[in-house]
Amino acid sequence: MALKLGFRVWILIIALLLSVLAISPSLKSGAFVSSVSENSDIYREGLRTGEIIKSVNSFEISTKENYASKISGILSDGVEKRIDIVTDVNTYSLFTNETPEITVEDTPKTKIKTGLDLRGGSRALVKADVELSERELQDLIEVSRNRFNVYGLSDVQIKGVSDFEGNRFMLVEVAGASPEDLQKLIGQQGKFEAKVGNETVFTGGNDINDVCRNDASCASVQGCVEVSGGYSCNFAFTIFLSSDAARKHADITSKIPLDSSGQYLEEKLYLYIDDKEVDSLLISSNLKGQLTSEVSIQGSGQGSTRELALEDAKSKMNELQTILITGSLPYKLEIVKLDSISPVLGGDFIYLLFLAGISSIVLVSLIVFVRYRRIKSSLALLLTSFSELLIILGFAALIGWNLDLPSIAGILATIGTGVDQQIVILDEASKKTGIGLKQKMKRALFIIMAAYLTSVFALIPLWWAGAGLFKGFAFTTILGITAGVLITRPAFAQIVGRIEGD
Numbered sequence: 001m002a003l004k005l006g007f008r009v010w011i012l013i014i015a016l017l018l019s020v021l022a023i024s025p026s027l028k029s030g031a032f033v034s035s036v037s038e039n040s041d042i043y044r045e046g047l048r049t050g051e052i053i054k055s056v057n058s059f060e061i062s063t064k065e066n067y068a069s070k071i072s073g074i075l076s077d078g079v080e081k082r083i084d085i086v087t088d089v090n091t092y093s094l095f096t097n098e099t100p101e102i103t104v105e106d107t108p109k110t111k112i113k114t115g116l117d118l119r120g121g122s123r124a125l126v127k128a129d130v131e132l133s134e135r136e137l138q139d140l141i142e143v144s145r146n147r148f149n150v151y152g153l154s155d156v157q158i159k160g161v162s163d164f165e166g167n168r169f170m171l172v173e174v175a176g177a178s179p180e181d182l183q184k185l186i187g188q189q190g191k192f193e194a195k196v197g198n199e200t201v202f203t204g205g206n207d208i209n210d211v212c213r214n215d216a217s218c219a220s221v222q223g224c225v226e227v228s229g230g231y232s233c234n235f236a237f238t239i240f241l242s243s244d245a246a247r248k249h250a251d252i253t254s255k256i257p258l259d260s261s262g263q264y265l266e267e268k269l270y271l272y273i274d275d276k277e278v279d280s281l282l283i284s285s286n287l288k289g290q291l292t293s294e295v296s297i298q299g300s301g302q303g304s305t306r307e308l309a310l311e312d313a314k315s316k317m318n319e320l321q322t323i324l325i326t327g328s329l330p331y332k333l334e335i336v337k338l339d340s341i342s343p344v345l346g347g348d349f350i351y352l353l354f355l356a357g358i359s360s361i362v363l364v365s366l367i368v369f370v371r372y373r374r375i376k377s378s379l380a381l382l383l384t385s386f387s388e389l390l391i392i393l394g395f396a397a398l399i400g401w402n403l404d405l406p407s408i409a410g411i412l413a414t415i416g417t418g419v420d421q422q423i424v425i426l427d428e429a430s431k432k433t434g435i436g437l438k439q440k441m442k443r444a445l446f447i448i449m450a451a452y453l454t455s456v457f458a459l460i461p462l463w464w465a466g467a468g469l470f471k472g473f474a475f476t477t478i479l480g481i482t483a484g485v486l487i488t489r490p491a492f493a494q495i496v497g498r499i500e501g502d
Helices: 007-023 041-045 064-074 134-150 179-187 243-253 306-324 343-372 375-399 405-430 437-463 471-500
Strands: 031-036 052-056 081-087 091-096 102-106 121-128 156-162 168-175 192-196 199-203 208-211 219-227 230-241 269-273 276-281 294-303 333-341
Touching: 007 375, 007 471, 031 064, 041 091, 052 064, 064 081, 064 102, 134 156, 134 168, 134 306, 199 243, 208 306, 219 306, 230 243, 230 306, 276 294, 294 306, 343 375, 343 405, 375 405, 375 471, 405 437, 405 471, 437 471
Parallel strands: none
Antiparallel strands: 031 052, 031 102, 052 081, 081 091, 121 168, 121 333, 156 168, 192 199, 192 269, 208 230, 219 230, 230 294, 269 276
């Protein structure tokens, strides 16, 4: 008798199709731009993270090795040359004798994101020497992200984590960086200075009493106007200087003449972090020699549309606000844990893990065939286990979850749990009892649901264990067993019911 598909099986099929769409397998080739230094010429030309480099000076680029080889060949003699970079979005031209400040990777074949464990790099768990509030932790994250960008490390993942005791940490992951580089950057306190010419006007810390951030009366985007090529939106916010810094600002600006327009001073206010210039601002003429503790910081954002310009203005205002409080953090940072992993080791490990998982599924399917003598049941168990794997990967790709080694371990745990529960279904279906097949399936699914609830409650504490380092294991395991209970187990039970009815 032909095997008919029930509604639970159709739900499984739909879930699999949606998972494939979420993963979106790609045949694109090229060098994927994973980061661009914000202070570089190529960034000012418009190149952004996420674009795919297709050619360099008409030479086709299919991998990151192609890109590195071509750039090295062009700049091998140290002479300034024109470099034309064509991406899937635009064409960018540079005249330079230095390697463009971008980081590239091979173009992803899917939308599945991998964590540092699989890409290679360094990870640091960082704690302040004082207890931080949630807002202070977010300030620390923003400040740290900006500092890493200043040093050209924009391929950085920074997030806040906490442990069972409520201690808050900052988890920093940098692809391609050594532990020594990461330790050096985090260990620096972060000196902020504002200079006019060669004279320091004020520094972070005691010189800045406050930075207006979330008050529309002193921090806002003031208006957008149409300009050539798009729109420009202006922003302004106020900083509050200490009395000593206000007097120094008045003394220095009193000696600087006005520019030809009469609206600004001839010298700009330059902002530095750890002696590196990160921005420069015009000084309004009405601040010349004035003793004021309130200084208005102004700037603008640009975009091809009004919405993009507004977003850029808000982003730049937030970045400037973050820069201005950088030096005022009243605590030092301590690296609690520092790890390094090779991408080769990570790749080998994930290969071995999946090989072990797939081998286990195949072996169990063979055992099931020997035990129950039903090839259809064995194939159903095999296909259902692979379905769970695909659903987990699809959902992870949909929400942009980074799959790290704990996540992979969680997937394997899910596969093992799924196989156990499918064997429970097969055992119940094959028992010679006085109750009907439908009641047997209900009893099996009840056992599975009880085991599911027990597992979820046991896994929830792992979300915070180790300051969040086991979150990937907890997330993928809970996701996998939930998909199993709601989608694959009912479908498998329906398939087995149809087989037993043959």
